[in-house]
Amino acid sequence: MDSRLIHELQKLLGSNAVLHKPEDLVLYEYDGSVEVARPNCVVFPKSTAEVVGIVRLANRFETPIVGRGAGTGLSGGALARKGGILVVFSKMNRILEIDAANQRARVQPGVVNSDLSAAVASLGLHFAPDPSSQKACTIGGNVSENSGGPHTLAYGVTANHVLALKAVLPSGEIVSLGSSALDPVGYDLTGLFVGSEGTFALITEITVKLTRLPEVVKTLLAIYDAVDDATETVAEITGRGITPAACEMLDGWTLRAVEEYVHAGFPTDSAAVLLIEVDGLRETAEAAAAEVADVCHQHRAREVRVARDAAERDLLWKGRKNAFGAIGRVSTTYYVQDGVIPRTKLPATLRRIAEIGRKNGFEIGNIFHAADGNLHPIILFDARDELQFRRAVATADEIIAFCIEMGGSITGEHGVGMEKDRLMPLLFTEADLRVMRGVRDIFNPHGLLNPAKIFPSGKGCGEIHVNPLPVTTATLA
Amino acid sequence: MSAATGASTSRLGSIVGAANVWDDPASLAPYAIDGILPNSVVRPGSAAEAAEIVKFAAVERLALVPVGARTKVSMGAPPRKYNLALDLSRLNRIVAYDPGDLTLSVEAGAILADVATALGAHGQFLPLAVPFHRAATIGGTLASGIDSPLRQFYGTARDFVLGMDFITGDGTIAKSGARVVKNVTGYDLHKLMLGSFGTLGVMTQIHFRTFPAPRGLRAFVASFESSAQAWQMRHAVGDSPLRPLTLDILSPGVFELFGSAAASQWAPESYEAQTLSPGRWSLTAGFAGGEKILDRYAAELTRLAEHAAASETAILPEDRVAGAFGRKREFIPIALDVSPATVIMKLSALPSRMNGLLETAGNLFAAEGVAWAAIARGAGVAYLALLPKEASVQAGETFSRLTAQIIDATAAAEGNATIPWCPSAWKKGIRIWGADRAEFEQMKKLKAFFDPGGVMSPGRFVGGI
Numbered sequence: 017m018d019s020r021l022i023h024e025l026q027k028l029l030g031s032n033a034v035l036h037k038p039e040d041l042v043l044y045e046y047d048g049s050v051e052v053a054r055p056n057c058v059v060f061p062k063s064t065a066e067v068v069g070i071v072r073l074a075n076r077f078e079t080p081i082v083g084r085g086a087g088t089g090l091s092g093g094a095l096a097r098k099g100g101i102l103v104v105f106s107k108m109n110r111i112l113e114i115d116a117a118n119q120r121a122r123v124q125p126g127v128v129n130s131d132l133s134a135a136v137a138s139l140g141l142h143f144a145p146d147p148s149s150q151k152a153c154t155i156g157g158n159v160s161e162n163s164g165g166p167h168t169l170a171y172g173v174t175a176n177h178v179l180a181l182k183a184v185l186p187s188g189e190i191v192s193l194g195s196s197a198l199d200p201v202g203y204d205l206t207g208l209f210v211g212s213e214g215t216f217a218l219i220t221e222i223t224v225k226l227t228r229l230p231e232v233v234k235t236l237l238a239i240y241d242a243v244d245d246a247t248e249t250v251a252e253i254t255g256r257g258i259t260p261a262a263c264e265m266l267d268g269w270t271l272r273a274v275e276e277y278v279h280a281g282f283p284t285d286s287a288a289v290l291l292i293e294v295d296g297l298r299e300t301a302e303a304a305a306a307e308v309a310d311v312c313h314q315h316r317a318r319e320v321r322v323a324r325d326a327a328e329r330d331l332l333w334k335g336r337k338n339a340f341g342a343i344g345r346v347s348t349t350y351y352v353q354d355g356v357i358p359r360t361k362l363p364a365t366l367r368r369i370a371e372i373g374r375k376n377g378f379e380i381g382n383i384f385h386a387a388d389g390n391l392h393p394i395i396l397f398d399a400r401d402e403l404q405f406r407r408a409v410a411t412a413d414e415i416i417a418f419c420i421e422m423g424g425s426i427t428g429e430h431g432v433g434m435e436k437d438r439l440m441p442l443l444f445t446e447a448d449l450r451v452m453r454g455v456r457d458i459f460n461p462h463g464l465l466n467p468a469k470i471f472p473s474g475k476g477c478g479e480i481h482v483n484p485l486p487v488t489t490a491t492l493a
Numbered sequence: 494m495s496a497a498t499g500a501s502t503s504r505l506g507s508i509v510g511a512a513n514v515w516d517d518p519a520s521l522a523p524y525a526i527d528g529i530l531p532n533s534v535v536r537p538g539s540a541a542e543a544a545e546i547v548k549f550a551a552v553e554r555l556a557l558v559p560v561g562a563r564t565k566v567s568m569g570a571p572p573r574k575y576n577l578a579l580d581l582s583r584l585n586r587i588v589a590y591d592p593g594d595l596t597l598s599v600e601a602g603a604i605l606a607d608v609a610t611a612l613g614a615h616g617q618f619l620p621l622a623v624p625f626h627r628a629a630t631i632g633g634t635l636a637s638g639i640d641s642p643l644r645q646f647y648g649t650a651r652d653f654v655l656g657m658d659f660i661t662g663d664g665t666i667a668k669s670g671a672r673v674v675k676n677v678t679g680y681d682l683h684k685l686m687l688g689s690f691g692t693l694g695v696m697t698q699i700h701f702r703t704f705p706a707p708r709g710l711r712a713f714v715a716s717f718e719s720s721a722q723a724w725q726m727r728h729a730v731g732d733s734p735l736r737p738l739t740l741d742i743l744s745p746g747v748f749e750l751f752g753s754a755a756a757s758q759w760a761p762e763s764y765e766a767q768t769l770s771p772g773r774w775s776l777t778a779g780f781a782g783g784e785k786i787l788d789r790y791a792a793e794l795t796r797l798a799e800h801a802a803a804s805e806t807a808i809l810p811e812d813r814v815a816g817a818f819g820r821k822r823e824f825i826p827i828a829l830d831v832s833p834a835t836v837i838m839k840l841s842a843l844p845s846r847m848n849g850l851l852e853t854a855g856n857l858f859a860a861e862g863v864a865w866a867a868i869a870r871g872a873g874v875a876y877l878a879l880l881p882k883e884a885s886v887q888a889g890e891t892f893s894r895l896t897a898q899i900i901d902a903t904a905a906a907e908g909n910a911t912i913p914w915c916p917s918a919w920k921k922g923i924r925i926w927g928a929d930r931a932e933f934e935q936m937k938k939l940k941a942f943f944d945p946g947g948v949m950s951p952g953r954f955v956g957g958i
Binding site: 115117119140161162168175191192193195197201202203205207208230231254296297298299300302357359360390425426427429430431440443445448452455456458459 | 591593594595596616648651652661666667669673675678680682685687688704731785786788789790841844872873874911926931933935936938955956
């Protein structure tokens, strides 16, 4: 990298806000995915004005720029695939405004997801999107990826909770999109920018909706001897008109790995557990919990436990949210997939995933947001064996192809990034992709910002890309 | 018919069949927008046909306005140019409905009420209780960005449209999203289409998430001396653990509107006049559930109302809910019918600023002796119906001034104000799309990309887009 650019960045931000030595950069070549890409330098802006300065320099030196929050993403969205400047927002982590009466907050992008909820908890509020990485991931990252989490069926994904953005376009222009008032006039630019995976602009301020905490939360753990019984339970719960706040499933293999690590009380001889949460008014939650328990029993649940207090509930959730950490103990390298299927196709899809695993010689664990039909198959492999890594990726691709065949999609909440760009043609036609690329080029005409993401490169979609050895042990989903 | 129109008719006929291209005056008349007639109406039977028409229009530089049941074409600015009405009413199929997956794919020309019937058979619904409900199409509902009282609980279409097939202004068939309830693959281009007034493209098929229909509906009504008291109660509900399905504040003028003959036409469900109190502000809240849940809502809402000094409270039993709800849903068409020159303003602001805005508006109207009625969503959106006695030029000037004052007051309160409906003759002098916004520049770039020939509903939307 041009040493003059480093010098200019140091002048702009101060020398302690610029990393450029190889030993420093190596920390920023990973995120939570199996992808690797090293930036040429890493900068830590403290204000929108500094971000503008960085973008102007990037333009002058024709260097790519990539935004990054905590780097917990699972699709390589925050990796500098073409090198260049990695803009890390960890110093822009202030909550700028909390308006409890109107249930709004204005935050900088580096605010950690759960920190916002913690800051407003005493007001009886929270920020509803809760990705499993919420203790580390940032709201800027959530906005870029349109993150989900276990509570999306009832509460919606990040896009449902974002009202306005301040952003710096790759041209250096600052734009304000949306408004804290509802229904801003004109095209829904906020809605378009949320989930654009950092390819339109660097977001420097976010106005979000806050959600009132429910009066009562009931968390149930249903234990099954057969996976199909669990999936049928999920179908009937919504069939009865109940929208659970969350409905998570862990298969036998996964729950055993989790139990060994977290001791959440999952019986290790069971075939599957469902973690179901209902909430709302006391009367609403109690009625729903009773009906859910009834459905579980009807579908041959061996046992249904109801968390008696917050501590028990937290323990059950600890089992779910730390699942990937638990798997990290079993195998230091694994590949978490993020497919989506129509929920009624769950039983068939699980059977097919098991077959695909057997055929390719992999043990595949399953953990998923069952009511959303959002699957996270986990493929364990040995990263030292490049052939095995290639086979793991091919196995994952086979699962995703099956999801599409079932009428599903290639990513439910992790994003496309650099992980699934080659899979986009499975879902989208050349014309669809041309329109999407055209929209990106409106805001990011020279591809300076987060290049080589989302869209398949010219290589042809059949080719599998192989990266240097990945190590993934993060506690993410 | 000019030679040019004749050639165009024959080309269009070759795409959709001659029977689906109309250019006789009697057929064109119902497609007038602010008195402007198209040269032809063309009715494609498939998305592919619609794309061919758009392609043709783009090449020939023919301005095209997509329409459905035409219940809301008088919203917004008149088109700068209007050659073709692209009538999508033949694209009315439910393509796929999987109740177990909570997903629905439906063509843009499908009638909302028909879709509601199909979903109702499975105990599900789309929370789109929008005005003109019996005739409105899915496409028109989404393109107009109209909201529904149910947004209190369910949000707006933005929150439950999962994806879409659309045609861009050059005739490209494209899509975004997918028919699954959770998906982040690719850009959410469908969000751009919502509320875009047909200026970016033509929606042909929409994927929705469906919802279980609430059972055991009740409504709560409280009457107040002042708007401030009604908003005080709204804030108390917001601070409580209650999660009502609807939460609206009605101005005193609504009493007469709901008792009008127009109201019975738009919302034929039986309605009792004493649902609202004359001369009072009202807060209404809808809720649903089993007996214990209903009791809890009734008790808590009554307590919160008393705390806000309500003069009266009532719980409407299930058989009276539909009548009251239907009128709330149809507030706009009712208001459009009761005056020869109704002006509908839409305001949005933070809930804490809404009472101040309504008081400002009320004072302005009182000073001019203007009759008015307003329905405000608790979430922070209000529809104001100004009901002039006459449609004269002079009245137009008065209303241009009044609406400008409200637009400025709303902007000062960091809100948004527009004038979705007003008499055609007044549109030139009125800021239909409200105050200018810096982000219009970005919108113009999007428009130029999606519609390079400028043929899609030109001039209908903000900033002359």
